[in-house]
Amino acid sequence: MKSFVITARGHPNVKCTHKTTLEITKENYLTSTGDCIIGISADKSMLDFPEDFREKIRNADRIVVEILVDDLREVIVGRGHRDLILSHPTDIVIRKSTYICPRTLMISANKSARDIDREIVKKLREGDKLTFKITVG
Secondary structure (H helix, E strand, C coil): CEEEEEEEECCCCCCCCCCCEEEEECCCCCCCCCCCEEEECCCCCHHHCCHHHHHHHHCCCCEEEEEEECCEEEEEEEECCCCCCCCCCCEEEEECCCCCCCCEEEECCCCCHHHCCHHHHHHHHCCCEEEEEEEEC
16 A cells, blocks of 8 residues: 655635535635635645556555545545546646546545535635545555
8 A cells, every 4th residue: 555645735715615526736826716626735746646656546446535634534535547647737636527637636536525524624714734645555
């Protein structure tokens, strides 16, 4: 089992209302239209994934993302796909659908932004730090 950890922070415009996606970004701002974004100013992007980790993601039947904010934890489970590109320089997107683009981390996820615990969302709106831990295996 191999993990990759990214840190980011919340923003007052975090809404977490999108029905099918969830995103973190290296961008340092968030407009009110970014309803899938849970964290900004991420310290890493998919370009920072080691190549062997990208291969594990592409071949994974199960990918687990843990979102940790203070003492709160949300777990999202999805899967990889051989066609995942995993190369976007700023955005990392979890999708309930099977759509694939350079921003897609995993598909067929069991949760999207709107499914995130509202206590976590509240803390993210206050600018709290979040840990985004990706585990494959």
